[in-house]
Amino acid sequence: MQSEPSSPSAAPVPAAAVAYGCMESADIAAAVRLYLESFPHRVRRWFRDRAHAECFYADVFELMRMAYGPTCFAAHHGGRLVGYLILTVPHTSLTRPLWRGGFLLRVVGHVLTGRFGWSLAILAHAVAAVLRPAPPAVDGPHVYVVAVAPGYRSQGIGTALLFRARAACVPRFGQLWLYAEADNQRAVTLYERLGFRTVHADPTQHTMVWEFREDRFPPTERGQGGFE
Numbered sequence: 001m002q003s004e005p006s007s008p009s010a011a012p013v014p015a016a017a018v019a020y021g022c023m024e025s026a027d028i029a030a031a032v033r034l035y036l037e038s039f040p041h042r043v044r045r046w047f048r049d050r051a052h053a054e055c056f057y058a059d060v061f062e063l064m065r066m067a068y069g070p071t072c073f074a075a076h077h078g079g080r081l082v083g084y085l086i087l088t089v090p091h092t093s094l095t096r097p098l099w100r101g102g103f104l105l106r107v108v109g110h111v112l113t114g115r116f117g118w119s120l121a122i123l124a125h126a127v128a129a130v131l132r133p134a135p136p137a138v139d140g141p142h143v144y145v146v147a148v149a150p151g152y153r154s155q156g157i158g159t160a161l162l163f164r165a166r167a168a169c170v171p172r173f174g175q176l177w178l179y180a181e182a183d184n185q186r187a188v189t190l191y192e193r194l195g196f197r198t199v200h201a202d203p204t205q206h207t208m209v210w211e212f213r214e215d216r217f218p219p220t221e222r223g224q225g226g227f228e
């Protein structure tokens with residue numbers, strides 16, 4: 001589905017008007033804009049300016065989409081991307097998609113021409129962050145990002161995306177996990193209400209695990225009503 005930039009919705013949209021599916025290439029630009037809007041502090045921390053961040057995250061999201069296509073969930077309203085969730089699944093090759101359609105060459109070109117705007121120090125920091133092992137007691141699928149456009153929040157879209165991720169995991173895995181920034185109280189509260197458990201916390205972030213125990217969920221949240 002072709003995506004346009006997500007714009008605030010003046011009034012709540014009926015749940016049935018939101019279409020859920022998988023992210024497509026055409027969604028990437030809107031997904032990046034929503035990410036930068038949702039996490040401006042990450043842009044400030046890692047990039048000299050927004051243009052560099054846009055280029056970087058467009059490459060990251062495209063790689064994720066090629067690798068984890070069936071678990072990159074998108075919510076559209078009126079043709080616009082209004083929310084998405086990227087779930088990484090263990091034992092999925094991230095290197096194979098690199099060779100698809102000249103993707104690796106494009107990224108190398110972006111690095112060499114300074115399109116990410118990274119200094120060597122930031123590059124080293126980023127590599128260390130990627131290679132850092134997951135915290136103990138955490139394994140299985142990982143929610144890399146979940147975001148809903150500001151005008152569409154508090155309408156159940158984030159919950160619906162999380163339940164889609166959960167449904168995708170259930171046949172093979174007993175849990176999924178994510179990081180939540182310690183000061184993102186709204187997200188932490190939502191996860192706790194759904195039954196996520198904090199297994200590790202430091203001053204900056206919580207590591208939260210969602211174990212799939214069917215008895216936690218009333219039937220309406222298992223696939224009916226506004227959640228699916």
Ligand SMILES: CC(C)(COP(=O)(O)OP(=O)(O)OC[C@H]1O[C@@H](n2cnc3c(N)ncnc32)[C@H](O)[C@@H]1OP(=O)(O)O)[C@@H](O)C(=O)NCCC(=O)NCCS
Binds near residue numbers: 149153159226
């Ligand atoms: C965190 C985030 C993804 C939640 O998405 P969301 O769509 O607002 O989440 P939901 O609507 O499912 O649930 C949130 C709230 O809506 C309420 N809600 C759920 N379904 C609803 C419905 N059908 N109608 C009205 N309200 C509803 C929930 O009770 C909850 O209460 P709150 O407003 O007091 O928090 C969203 O706030 C966001 O994108 N934040 C910025 C990015 C971010 O922080 N991502 C998480 C990183 S860990």
